[in-house]
Amino acid sequence: MKSVTVRIAGANGDGVESSGALLIKVAAQNGMHVFGYRGYQSIIRGGHVWYQVRVSDQKLTSHGDDINILIAFNQDAINNQRSHLSEHAIIIYDPSKAKVLPEDEAKYKTIKLPMIDMAVQVSGDPIMRNVVSIGAAIKLLGIEKSVIDDVLRGMFGRKGADVVNSNIKAADMGYNFEGLEKAYDIPHDSNSRYTMDGNTALSIGAYAADCKFYAAYPMTPASSILHWFAAHANNGVLCKQTEDEIAAINMAIGASSAGVRAMCGTSGGGFSLMVEGLGLAGMLEVPLVVVESQRTGPSTGLPTKTEQADLLFVMHSSQGEFPRIVVAPRSASECFEVAAEAFNLADRYQCPVIILTDLFMSEHIESIDGFDLDKVMVDRGKVTMTNTAGGRFKRYLLTEDGVSPRALPGTPNMEFVAGSDEHDEYGDLVSDALSGIDKYVEIRERMHEKRMKKLDTMLANESIFVPHLDFKDSDFYLVTFGSTTEAVREAVDRMRSEGMKAGIISFNYIMPLDKGETKRILSGKRLIDVECNFTAQLAQVIMANTGIEIKDKILKYNGEAITPGDIVSQAKAILGK
Amino acid sequence: MPEKHEINEKVALHGAQQKQVYTSGVKPIWCPGCGDFGVQAGLIKAFNELGIDKSNVVIVSGIGCSSAMPHPFSTYGIHSLHGRLLPVASGLKLANHSLTVIGTGGDGDGYGIGSAHLLHSARRNIDVTYIIMNNETYGLTTGQTSPTALQGRKTKSTPFGVTEMPVNPMALAISAGATYVARGFSGDPMHLSQLIKGGLSHHGFSLIDIFSPCVTFNHDNTYDWFRSRVYKLEDVKHDPANMAMALEKAMEDITSNYSKLPIGLFYQTDRPTYEEYELSLKDGPLAKQKPHTREQIMEVLEENR
Numbered sequence A: 001m002k003s004v005t006v007r008i009a010g011a012n013g014d015g016v017e018s019s020g021a022l023l024i025k026v027a028a029q030n031g032m033h034v035f036g037y038r039g040y041q042s043i044i045r046g047g048h049v050w051y052q053v054r055v056s057d058q059k060l061t062s063h064g065d066d067i068n069i070l071i072a073f074n075q076d077a078i079n080n081q082r083s084h085l086s087e088h089a090i091i092i093y094d095p096s097k098a099k100v101l102p103e104d105e106a107k108y109k110t111i112k113l114p115m116i117d118m119a120v121q122v123s124g125d126p127i128m129r130n131v132v133s134i135g136a137a138i139k140l141l142g143i144e145k146s147v148i149d150d151v152l153r154g155m156f157g158r159k160g161a162d163v164v165n166s167n168i169k170a171a172d173m174g175y176n177f178e179g180l181e182k183a184y185d186i187p188h189d190s191n192s193r194y195t196m197d198g199n200t201a202l203s204i205g206a207y208a209a210d211c212k213f214y215a216a217y218p219m220t221p222a223s224s225i226l227h228w229f230a231a232h233a234n235n236g237v238l239c240k241q242t243e244d245e246i247a248a249i250n251m252a253i254g255a256s257s258a259g260v261r262a263m264c265g266t267s268g269g270g271f272s273l274m275v276e277g278l279g280l281a282g283m284l285e286v287p288l289v290v291v292e293s294q295r296t297g298p299s300t301g302l303p304t305k306t307e308q309a310d311l312l313f314v315m316h317s318s319q320g321e322f323p324r325i326v327v328a329p330r331s332a333s334e335c336f337e338v339a340a341e342a343f344n345l346a347d348r349y350q351c352p353v354i355i356l357t358d359l360f361m362s363e364h365i366e367s368i369d370g371f372d373l374d375k376v377m378v379d380r381g382k383v384t385m386t387n388t389a390g391g392r393f394k395r396y397l398l399t400e401d402g403v404s405p406r407a408l409p410g411t412p413n414m415e416f417v418a419g420s421d422e423h424d425e426y427g428d429l430v431s432d433a434l435s436g437i438d439k440y441v442e443i444r445e446r447m448h449e450k451r452m453k454k455l456d457t458m459l460a461n462e463s464i465f466v467p468h469l470d471f472k473d474s475d476f477y478l479v480t481f482g483s484t485t486e487a488v489r490e491a492v493d494r495m496r497s498e499g500m501k502a503g504i505i506s507f508n509y510i511m512p513l514d515k516g517e518t519k520r521i522l523s524g525k526r527l528i529d530v531e532c533n534f535t536a537q538l539a540q541v542i543m544a545n546t547g548i549e550i551k552d553k554i555l556k557y558n559g560e561a562i563t564p565g566d567i568v569s570q571a572k573a574i575l576g577k
Numbered sequence B: 001m002p003e004k005h006e007i008n009e010k011v012a013l014h015g016a017q018q019k020q021v022y023t024s025g026v027k028p029i030w031c032p033g034c035g036d037f038g039v040q041a042g043l044i045k046a047f048n049e050l051g052i053d054k055s056n057v058v059i060v061s062g063i064g065c066s067s068a069m070p071h072p073f074s075t076y077g078i079h080s081l082h083g084r085l086l087p088v089a090s091g092l093k094l095a096n097h098s099l100t101v102i103g104t105g106g107d108g109d110g111y112g113i114g115s116a117h118l119l120h121s122a123r124r125n126i127d128v129t130y131i132i133m134n135n136e137t138y139g140l141t142t143g144q145t146s147p148t149a150l151q152g153r154k155t156k157s158t159p160f161g162v163t164e165m166p167v168n169p170m171a172l173a174i175s176a177g178a179t180y181v182a183r184g185f186s187g188d189p190m191h192l193s194q195l196i197k198g199g200l201s202h203h204g205f206s207l208i209d210i211f212s213p214c215v216t217f218n219h220d221n222t223y224d225w226f227r228s229r230v231y232k233l234e235d236v237k238h239d240p241a242n243m244a245m246a247l248e249k250a251m252e253d254i255t256s257n258y259s260k261l262p263i264g265l266f267y268q269t270d271r272p273t274y275e276e277y278e279l280s281l282k283d284g285p286l287a288k289q290k291p292h293t294r295e296q297i298m299e300v301l302e303e304n305r
């Protein structure tokens, strides 16, 4: 695999993000594979932000470690990023904005690109330096100039010929800057790929599954799901920004009760407010999909940084016991698949499904060849239109599999009241006046068993509740879940290319778990746990389900995304290599 | 601002095909004499007079004595969480606006723990009829103070007397943007049934606050206490279309030091509902729209090239 890592750095408002986005589009259009991730803060102007774009001839699972090309918009960019440069790095900077230390001048190749002057020359607007700089970067990457021209035409066509032309001119100035030459040789094919972040893939997966209702209160890093649904009001989805997350989850429960596939989403803080609603869905047995995109906690934490520390929280949140499914997608394309399937699981088992992502998963951008839409099937479960038994409809009928027939309001002769209090088969309460009376003690027992029975049913019917093993017969295995799987994949590739027999055991569906099968997969192996939290929460889940204790751990909790380099060096230290 | 659009599926309120029985046979759990019986009677009367189709009705409640309201009814119902009936009701309404969605709960539920939802549902003008049984106490949790308890009142949780101002539900709802704002008294089920009927026929968010005495835990605000203070707005010169006048009547609780409590329709106005502005509902109720097609899915995917 050949790859080049470009990091664009500057202040908020400098156009760092638009530069990164442009480079991603151009590389994907050029038939390369791309992976992007950005570092930013909760401020709108100033500060220090960066966007890392990695391009390759093969599918990437990480934004990489060291920087090959640094595009520096200001002095801070050089000062903060110089420690991340790789050996033969190239620094592109604007001499009117920054200086390079003499020792760096000697060590790296530096290109003094007067980006601001050039931008002002073509458009009168210094912001156009983003296009100038990406023009220069693609020259280094060996991408034809016509590719960026096409992309710019696509992006700005609607704004008229003048805007398109000045953008193309700006790219030209960067591309044809004196002394600039192709520096890397990355093979590419003729496919143009989708590029999207995890939240977009998740939103489209939900859309493909016919989700028509999304409710949320803004919170990083889940907000872009809200924006996606809001922007698609004319494509048959209703999106509601609510007064708080409590309203968001309860509205989704209301919408789902009416028979519409509904989802709500938030980060850990908002999920804390949703917890009571989660239990309501469990008790009413209403299908519900909830997205929890984690960020660094506790409390407000680092709002724009990543972590995986809410796993145990989402697994155990809300009082009492009820079946729920927790799934942590392992790539942007898996966000699509998981979201599409989550609605079927929620409908089939009439329970909440929590999609656990994190800032890294929500925001990193991947190039994706395509999605298999034939695999997306809609199964609404036991929705019933006719009351075959006659008499009052038993919404909570005691059944073998624990799943009862469900009727939707508006259907004649199926009327029932669903209650958050314990209830009998009709939905009539057995709580206030009746609790403690023998007959009702028994009803409570049966009803609780009925709900919990759904866990056995889903474990028996679905083959998803097991970890995935890659590279059989390895000497050791990195055990991980969700977004961290991406960096682990590359770490394992790197170790294998060095002759180490490394394998991966990764979890996406974490709750419930097929204990026997999970134990079989993990048993008798040298295991190293890799996750982004302090208390090794996945390892705790594994211990609780299988009795297997993983002693060696690679844990990261500084808010930055874990990289393959982090993992390789720590794994080697653990293994004594 | 998006334009208001005609809602294809008009609310199927009146004229059910067959004679309907609105009771399920489940007995309410209330103490004998509880004000909530009067509200139940008023609701049944309103349903009967409108000939409402019971399979198109959902009664959503919170938690509290009054929130047991859905159970004696043969309509659909959701007995949800304390304070959360409005979001649940709103979700139902947005997902299927051909349903008649009614909220029922207590003063603690609506003006305390759920107060944010009241404010925002009112400004949205979502077409939900919200009936609050206001007994000025917390019944189910055995008699603590409530957001509508009068200053000085001694309760289990305020043994030295309430010091906070009570919420003014009518003024709150009018200023928040509710388009049908009324108050009734469960000692007069005939009168309150007309208010409920008005709310159910109204297009937009209705708040109907009903003085509904708790005979077990509130010995201050009894039937007699209310009876000696309430008077009907219909009997005086009041114009419900006049917001200033409505607010003035709402403030009479305070200006009369709670000696004169008007009941009746305070305020009503015609403003497009949330559903009428919502772009995604142009083609009818969400629940009745066709599943997203492969072409539609490809369209949203292709945005990402």
Ligand SMILES: Cc1ncc(C[n+]2csc(CCOP(=O)(O)OP(=O)(O)O)c2C)c(N)n1
Pocket: B063, B064, B065, B066, B067, B082, B105, B106, B107, B108, B109, B110, B133, B135, B137, B138, B139, B140, B141, B146
């Ligand atoms: C989150 C939460 N907090 C507290 C309670 C306990 N609780 C149940 S009902 C209630 C208040 C009841 O008063 P009100 O809403 O006025 O209804 P009423 O019983 O008087 O009809 C409380 C505090 C609860 N069920 N849920």
Ligand code: SF4
Pocket: B029, B030, B031, B033, B034, B035, B036, B065, B066, B135, B139, B140, B213, B214, B215, B216, B217
């Ligand atoms: S405690 Fe009060 S509010 Fe509750 S049922 Fe009895 S009388 Fe009614």
